[in-house]
Amino acid sequence: MIKMRFDAPEEERRIGIEVYVSDSDGIGGRIKASPKDFVIEEILEDGTILARDGKNLLSKFKDENGKYTLILVEKINIDTLIMIMKIADKLSIPRNMIRYAGLKDKRAIAVQLLCVPVPAHKISERIDRISKVKIKEIVPSNYEIKTGKLYGNRFTVTISNVSLEEQLIKDRIKSIIEEINVYGCPNFFGHQRFGTVRPITHTIGKYLIKGDLERAIKTYLAKYFPCEQERVIFARKLAAEGKFKDASKAFPRKLVYERFICKILDRHPGDYRRAFKVFPKSLQKLFVHAYQAYVFNRTLSEMMKKGMHPREIEGITLIGDDKPSQISEISMKILEEDGISFEDFRRLKSLFPYIRVRCRVRKACFIPEKFRLVEVKKADDTFSAKVSFILRKDMYATVLLREIMKPSNLLEAGF
Template sequence: MYQLKRLPEDFVVREVMPLSPNPKGKFAYALLRKKNWSTPDALTAIAKALDLPRDKVKAAGMKDRSGISEQYVSVLGARKEQLEKLDIRDLKLAFVGYGDEPLGLAQHEANAFEIVVRNLDKPLKLISWLCNYYDSQRFGGIRPNTHLIGEALLKRDFEGAMRLLLTGVYPSEPKGHAAARKYLSRKWGKWFVSDIPVVLRTERAVVKHLLDNPGDYPGAFWQIPRQISTLYIHAYQSFLFNEILAAYVAKIGKEAWSKGITGELPLVDRELPAKIPLVGYDYDPKKDQVAEITRTILEKHRLNPRIFEFGELPFLSSRTIYRPATIKLNLKLSDSQEDMLNPGKLMQTVSFTLPKGSYATLVIEAMYRLSKKEQ
């Protein structure tokens, strides 16, 4: 099986984003280069170093911890000299200019990638189209339960959603985090905030609220930063999207397949013209090019689109949007060479640009599966 991210330098992503500078603007814009930092942790570290509230530092995109990424950030009230003097290990800010608005999530246009693929038995082959699924990062990464929390919220099972958030233990988590989650489960409702690691900021915030307001699980979700809480619903929308797209591709005829958190993902290397819905409260089957498939998936999960509208937690309400079933790729693929980290195996470098919201890891997976089919 191929390997990614054996070294931080094996996975480099750069945001593509137009900025509208204004020398008199109150927001400082900078290009953040980070190595093995998640975006939320990097923004928190920057805010702390500048002695600013966390919400004064914002980013347009959320990037993984693994690898190297370059992304734009905005800092309210900061000056060029402050940003460029910051000394944080594996974080560097390059001042870009000033502007009138903070950066917001998904404000960037695209991401450019340069990825080293290791441990290959045979060279990869170029592909021209990508089935536009959501990859595992969308569902939580090391804690792949984000969509499950979203499902519980949609069922208005607020306590169940909170139990998933606080107590779900996964093997890839740090031991200290896993121990804290076991404690939260064992002592449900009888916790001490001081017993929860400081780095689990979201968990500490909701536990404090629940200790002050026993049983107020909806209120506890108000304590979570919006960028995080909305991900729960968006992740479940993405889960449904993957199921709808998978059924659509399978109906047309798959050429290969992969397996993801959401199940089998059929793959093809050709254009599929339909746009697939991320179902929200205003879903209209008359606007849906795959309405029959969508209806089948919604019935399977016993869902009415209206449940995506929240009166008690209005910031979780989600409308319907459409996403292309496939996207065109323009890949650059190096010649294969010996992989020094895996003697007897090959490595190749792949470079490409993707629109925001599409997944580089899926490009590599599709290349591998479709190349394997031809061999």
């Protein structure tokens, strides 16, 4: 019979993740100590792995008369959307003209494919020098990239600063790999969906669904966590007191949204709808989708706490504005606790037509492919462990890595 653990740290419980499917002790350590410790290689729908050391990977897609240009990039420690913004600026085209299959982690080395409607001969000379981005291949093609049009990603992850003996590290990882291969890994939405430093994205989404823009904005501005810088905490306290003019000056320049929102509320007191429009539409959607993810995570956790392991659960319906024929009683109870009804989702749709929250069934379990321990190496007074695995799209590497590490502090562990 499967033995599960229910000792997830408080930071994970806030986002609905409460259970480990593997009973073995973790190895601790840290991920992403350096971008080279987290390597992501995109896998196309036909199974082509865009390997870092690959050559002529796009030759089979080449068509001199193609209406698109495919760009194979390797980004290092840069957000996917920031990279796209830089490329768009170089090409003098709108950012939304650059297509990509999926977002990749910022603090990583990631190889992925982009698609632009610009002739290939006009590209190479204009984007040869972009900070933190290496252009690997450029070919004309009729192959079009769209969001979600990929098989998945291959991950090679180094877990550093592991304070255990070498053989114990190997034994624990191999034991966890065996457990995951037998029972599957719970398909939780990962930590980055909610924010690691400030896991509040889903809370803002909850208030947005309820039509309470004031609480949504005040949560974004004023909710602080001990791990934030003292200057930021001070600014958030000013915002909580309604001293928006002072708060706008106190927030660091990099917190652009906070500064703009405070300026608007100082000039237009109580106009939270105007303040909310500071957020780009993509971020507004993310808030609502994060709440949807939170309900899924809590539902899956509750099912597992009742003794069901992920492979026994066919799938869980993600709640949305089109009420499904079947929905888990657990999900309904969570909505009831939060004071949310399906009418709230429909009202949100009428207020913000571009925010669609569709119901769909998400798998409760995934089995990583080619999951293996690559090596364990001595590093000063500690060890590092390198693991490799393939995940299909819509699955989170951090959800698998938490099973291996079982971290007590997510921030210190690099999540």
